[in-house]
Amino acid sequence: MKRERESLLRPPAFAYRWKGVRGRAPELPIEELYCERVALEQLAEQRGTPLYVYSAAMIRARLSAFGSAFRAIPHTLCYSVKANSTLAILRLVAGEGAGFDVVSGGELQRVLRVRRKSANKVVFSGVGKTAAEMELALRAGILLFNIESSSELQLLAATATRLKKRAAVAVRVNPDVSAKTHPYISTGLHQHKFGVPIPEAQALYAQAAKEPCLNVAGVSVHIGSQITDVATFREALARMVGLVRVLRVQGHDIRYIDAGGGLGISYEGTQQNFERQIAAYARAVLGPLRGMKLHLLLEPGRSIVGAAGVLLTRVLYRKTNHRKRFLIVDAAMNDLMRPSLYGAYHEIVPVSRASKETEITDVVGPICETGDFFARDRKLSLAKEGDLLAILDVGAYGAVLGSNYNTRGRAAEVLVDGAKAKVIRRRESVEDQLRMESRLS
Numbered sequence: 238m239k240r241e242r243e244s245l246l247r248p249p250a251f252a253y254r255w256k257g258v259r260g261r262a263p264e265l266p267i268e269e270l271y272c273e274r275v276a277l278e279q280l281a282e283q284r285g286t287p288l289y290v291y292s293a294a295m296i297r298a299r300l301s302a303f304g305s306a307f308r309a310i311p312h313t314l315c316y317s318v319k320a321n322s323t324l325a326i327l328r329l330v331a332g333e334g335a336g337f338d339v340v341s342g343g344e345l346q347r348v349l350r351v352r353r354k355s356a357n358k359v360v361f362s363g364v365g366k367t368a369a370e371m372e373l374a375l376r377a378g379i380l381l382f383n384i385e386s387s388s389e390l391q392l393l394a395a396t397a398t399r400l401k402k403r404a405a406v407a408v409r410v411n412p413d414v415s416a417k418t419h420p421y422i423s424t425g426l427h428q429h430k431f432g433v434p435i436p437e438a439q440a441l442y443a444q445a446a447k448e449p450c451l452n453v454a455g456v457s458v459h460i461g462s463q464i465t466d467v468a469t470f471r472e473a474l475a476r477m478v479g480l481v482r483v484l485r486v487q488g489h490d491i492r493y494i495d496a497g498g499g500l501g502i503s504y505e506g507t508q509q510n511f512e513r514q515i516a517a518y519a520r521a522v523l524g525p526l527r528g529m530k531l532h533l534l535l536e537p538g539r540s541i542v543g544a545a546g547v548l549l550t551r552v553l554y555r556k557t558n559h560r561k562r563f564l565i566v567d568a569a570m571n572d573l574m575r576p577s578l579y580g581a582y583h584e585i586v587p588v589s590r591a592s593k594e595t596e597i598t599d600v601v602g603p604i605c606e607t608g609d610f611f612a613r614d615r616k617l618s619l620a621k622e623g624d625l626l627a628i629l630d631v632g633a634y635g636a637v638l639g640s641n642y643n644t645r646g647r648a649a650e651v652l653v654d655g656a657k658a659k660v661i662r663r664r665e666s667v668e669d670q671l672r673m674e675s676r677l678s
């Protein structure tokens with residue numbers, strides 16, 4: 238009975254629930270959007286808008302789906318911190334037994350703050366690691382450094398020698414495969430700054446093997462983000478396995494293969510069944526690894542947290558220029574940059590659904606930039622001033638890309654777990670923003 242009255246928007250986290258009947262005529266059912274057992278309208282009233290809301294159940298479900306899909310071989314899930322680095326999210330992920338992929342010393346410090354013991358499940362990626370960042374990671378005792386150039390390898394060797402530490406290394410290879418994704422988040426072609434071409438990687442392994450403080454441990458690849466064609470992963474992994482064979486013949490003890498992250502989510506329409514999608518991804522990754530006796534590292538970010546978050550925003554004004562309609566909302570590009578930065582599409586839905594009437598409209602923020610938009614010429618349910626909207630699938634690369642442009646404080650973030658809703662980052666005040674600046678005498 239209850240099932241019939243719930244329409245699942247992003248299972249298992251976001252669903253509409255039937256609430257009541259408005260007036261007598263016309264008798265329209267009012268549906269209300271929930272995150273797990275928390276009504277979002279009420280949450281927005283309590284905590285204000287714009288407000289990021291995440292579902293713990295969805296994050297747990299996705300982590301566990303990864304675990305089952307890859308259970309056939311030894312593996313470690315290293316959640317990509319940059320997708321969503323709020324401490325409470327990291328704590329949730331660590332609690333499920335996952336490790337982390339970090340791309341800066343700051344991200345590593347977040348992980349250490351959450352759980353010191355997780356250090357031995359941390360992979361450090363990135364093209365521009367500084368000596369100070371390497372030192373932090375060496376002292377913490379991380380699992381693996383992904384090295385991207387000969388100069389970086391030299392600096393790591395020097396830093397490890399100075400600290401009398403030993404560093405496990407993999408070379409991040411650029412496999413020269415084309416991922417069909419946005420050019421800003423494709424990373425696996427020779428024209429990109431990332432990784433080392435396969436022929437050059439061999440020289441780096443030879444260089445690393447000569448350094449007593451370096452331990453050649455693996456190979457690594459990450460071809461980009463928001464990749465939905467799993468064949469691309471299979472091709473990249475097949476090339477990596479070819480390299481592992483050559484390296485082993487050369488005497489390197491390759492135990493780890495880091496397959497990176499990058500699995501996409503569907504931002505439009507109904508979500509693909511995640512279990513089915515993760516199974517297809519696992520087949521693509523595991524196929525080339527068969528019989529290789531490698532420990533697999535995975536660095537998913539978006540596929541874990543992307544669909545687990547919404548951004549709640551209120552309609553401030555309705556406005557019509559000539560015949561073009563605008564909904565001006567209280568969230569802006571400083572809260573969610575993906576539409577401006579990548580032209581990303583995010584579904585926008587009303588939190589209370591009372592009417593079937595629709596309109597074609599732009600949804601824009603208050604910032605003084607034409608690029609400050611969330612949707613253009615979008616067919617949406619008719620919304621009044623004061624209505625609450627939910628921008629979907631913003632759990633990854635949402636809050637983390639927030640800024641203070643226009644001296645707007647960053648939005649608050651809430652983590653929902655069942656019937657509990659906890660503020661995990663409070664709203665930033667003007668005082669918070671001014672604290673770093675010198676006063677005029």
Ligand SMILES: *Cc1c(COP(=O)(O)O)cnc(C)c1O
Binds near residue numbers: 338362363462498499
């Ligand atoms: C960004 C990044 C990831 C995560 O990518 P998703 O698309 O969020 O899964 C994993 N590994 C590295 C090295 C990255 O830079």
